[in-house]
Each structure stands twice: as structure tokens, then as C-alpha cells.
Amino acid sequence: MKTIDNARFDRERFRRNKYEYGEIRDAFPEKIQELLDSSFDLLSPFIEIIDPARSELREALIEHTLKQYPELDVAGKPWLTRYIIDITDMAANSIASDIFRELQHISEGQPYNPPEKYERYVTFYARPRVPKLKTKEDFRFLKDIPDDVLTQWVEEDNQEEIEACEYLNGLKSAFIEVVQPTLFKYFKASLDELDAEGWNRYGIAVGAAFECYREDCDDLCYYLEKGCLDEDSGLDFYHFAIQMQHEQNEKYMSPANK
Numbered sequence: 641m642k643t644i645d646n647a648r649f650d651r652e653r654f655r656r657n658k659y660e661y662g663e664i665r666d667a668f669p670e671k672i673q674e675l676l677d678s679s680f681d682l683l684s685p686f687i688e689i690i691d692p693a694r695s696e697l698r699e700a701l702i703e704h705t706l707k708q709y710p711e712l713d714v715a716g717k718p719w720l721t722r723y724i725i726d727i728t729d730m731a732a733n734s735i736a737s738d739i740f741r742e743l744q745h746i747s748e749g750q751p752y753n754p755p756e757k758y759e760r761y762v763t764f765y766a767r768p769r770v771p772k773l774k775t776k777e778d779f780r781f782l783k784d785i786p787d788d789v790l791t792q793w794v795e796e797d798n799q800e801e802i803e804a805c806e807y808l809n810g811l812k813s814a815f816i817e818v819v820q821p822t823l824f825k826y827f828k829a830s831l832d833e834l835d836a837e838g839w840n841r842y843g844i845a846v847g848a849a850f851e852c853y854r855e856d857c858d859d860l861c862y863y864l865e866k867g868c869l870d871e872d873s874g875l876d877f878y879h880f881a882i883q884m885q886h887e888q889n890e891k892y893m894s895p896a897n898k
Contacts, residue, residue, distance in 0.1 A: 690736045712860060765843060
């Protein structure tokens with residue numbers, strides 16, 4: 641599944657405009673020079689780094705999505721293809737922009753923001769999921785339950801928790817393997833200078849993008865399974881998801897469900 645990519649054309653035009661401006665820069669008043677200089681400086685990272693990285697990430701994630709979620713590879717539903725592109729485009733935009741911004745903050749010596757959430761974000765986004773295992777004490781509020789029954793409950797719940805963490809960690813590892821080559825291609829110089837905290841901040845940005853991407857893909861699979869994608873809504877994925885949530889809320893709040 642290939643998408644239209646105008647990034648190369650945009651970069652070539654930008655470079656040509658920048659070169660032509662450099663040739664006649666001295667003809668402008670100083671204030672105009674300062675304005676144009678700052679404009680080119682502001683646009684350069686987006687045109688030269690963020691946009692091409694985003695484009696490559698999107699194409700890689702489209703392919704990855706169809707492999708990771710084969711149930712979404714359905715012929716005859718172009719709107720489903722459009723939703724997949726929406727999801728992967730959002731993920732690619734988030735990763736490219738957030739990584740660029742975070743690396744810039746690190747190079748400028750800025751602390752992580754918000755600082756009070758740093759440790760929690762490192763644990764949740766930048767580390768593998770760790771199973772939260774239960775003991776029989778977690779069920780002691782239930783009276784008169786035989787000890788062997790409590791033992792069975794604990795074993796069953798813990799096994800489900802372990803399997804769930806292994807599944808999510810596998811999805812995250814696969815996602816990272818897909819996006820990391822592009823990130824190292826466009827941000828290698830900055831990544832090579834990271835210390836342990838810098839890598840944690842990098843992990844937060846990638847992990848946060850993964851969580852949003854995974855939730856979006858899970859939602860899309862759910863809508864497909866429930867028959868919500870039999871017809872084209874005419875909306876992009878995110879407006880479609882809002883519409884679905886609104887309809888579910890109305891159904892839940894209807895008198896028939898009270």
C-alpha cells in the first residue's frame with residue numbers, strides 16, 4: 641500500500657528557494673534579512689528532517705500494520721485503507737516531531753517537562769511492561785473461600801497478567817524495530833550523544849507514540865469486527881472514532897439501558 645509523497649518535491653523547492661535567496665540576500669534591508677533568515681531557519685528542520693522522517697515512518701508503519709493486524713488487510717473497502725493511513729500518519733507525525741523536539745531540548749540542556757511525571761513516564765513508556773502479580777491476600781475480602789480455590793484464582797490471574805504483558809511487550813518491540821532505522825537515519829548525530837537520561841526521554845517519546853498507535857489499531861479492529869466499517873462514513877478515522885464513541889454513549893444513556 642503506497643501513498644502519495646510530495647516530501648521530495650517540497651525539499652527540492654525549498655532548497656532552490658533558499659539558494660536563490662542567498663544569492664540576492666544583500667539586496668534586502670537588514671530587517672527583511674533578519675525576517676527571512678529566521679523563516680528559513682525555522683522551516684529547515686521541518687523540510688530537511690521532520691517531514692522526510694515522517695514520510696518514511698508512515699510507509700514503514702503501513703506495511704507493519706497490515707502484517708501485525710492481518711484482519712485489517714481487507715479488499716474492497718478503500719475507506720479502511722484510508723483509516724490505516726490516518727492512524728499511521730498520526731503515529732509518524734508524533735514520532736518525528738516529538739523526537740526532534742525532545743532532542744532539541746536535550747541539546748539545549750532543558751530538563752524533561754513535566755518533571756514530576758518523568759519517573760512514571762520512564763516506567764510506563766520507556767520500559768517493558770512488568771506483570772502486576774497477585775497473592776491470596778488480594779482476595780481475603782471474600783469470606784469463606786477455601787484456600788485451594790484462592791490459590792487457583794491467584795495462579796489463573798497471574799498467568800493471564802503474564803501473557804498480557806508478554807503480548808504487549810512483543811507488539812512494542814516489533815513497533816520499535818520498524819521505526820528505529822528511520823530515527824537513526826535522520827537523528828543519528830543527536831542520538832549518538834545521548835546519555836542514560838537522554839535515552840529515557842527518547843524511549844518516552846517512542847513509547848507514547850506506540851501506545852496511541854496500538855489503541856487506534858485495536859479500535860479499528862473492533863469497529864471492523866462489529867460491522868461498523870461495512871460502509872464508508874466519509875470521515876477520517878479520528879472523526880469516525882469520535883462519532884462511534886458518541887453513538888455508544890447515547891446508547892448507554894438511553895432509557896432502555898437504565
